[in-house]
Amino acid sequence: MPELPEVETFRRRIMGGAEGKVIEDARVDGIRLLPESRGDPEASLRGRRIVGSRRNGKSLFLELDDGNWLFLHFGMSGYPLFFQEDAPRFARLLLTMDEGNLAICWPRRLGAMAILDDVDSFLAAKGRGPDALDVGWEHFRRGFKGRRTVKSLLLDQSFISGVGNLYADEMLYQTGVLPTRPAEDVSEEEIRHLHSSMIRALEESLAADTEFPRLPADMMLRVRGKGGACPRCSGPWSIAKVAGRTSYFCASCQC
């Protein structure tokens, strides 16, 4: 489920339920541990408390009381879940705490975790761009230089961190730009529109707790999918592979 708004929602939920509590026990099983992770992850978590958090795009970092950070990437299908007794299905990371145990579930195992001592050097090594909610106008506009398709640009995490397949489609739909258009052919006015559409889509989703049915009526995300229709012209969605991802767009409202 996770793009930027989903991960931010996860962050808030985790901090709301786990901040300050002692991790009495930790179990890691069945999720990829990054090679740059320091030490044994279970031992690193046991006895620690979560005292802070950071997020860059789809990457979540939970600060531990010894100065280390627990990095979580949810991949295509990950999510956190608090539980009392039985660990939920697909739990690959279990944190037992004084009250309200926390599981990170990865049904498809695409995702990763790590214990890090420095978040900024990790992000720099990964080449992550600025978080989509903090992207300034100059940086945003400068990205539209090359000939690559605008969709592949929006999905490039070294350009902007946090926009994924669904929110990229939403921005393009709101702006009336086809995903296949070369980035350098997008006008300055359209780039401005893309920028404001990005912020709006992310913030509307956050305000709706990432529950798409609660989104405003003009948004694609509310009705994206087979059988859905363009809110503006009521026409059916067109579907095509762009930048390797399934893209939805309205052939009559986007050009």
Next chain:
DNA sequence: CTCCATGTTTAGAA
């Protein structure tokens, strides 16, 4: 059984 999936990384082809 077949196909698809809100992500990332990498190899190989234009």
Next chain:
DNA sequence: CTTCTAAACATGGA
């Protein structure tokens, strides 16, 4: 050098 495509990763759900 830039850009794109396909594949790999792993597996549930339609």
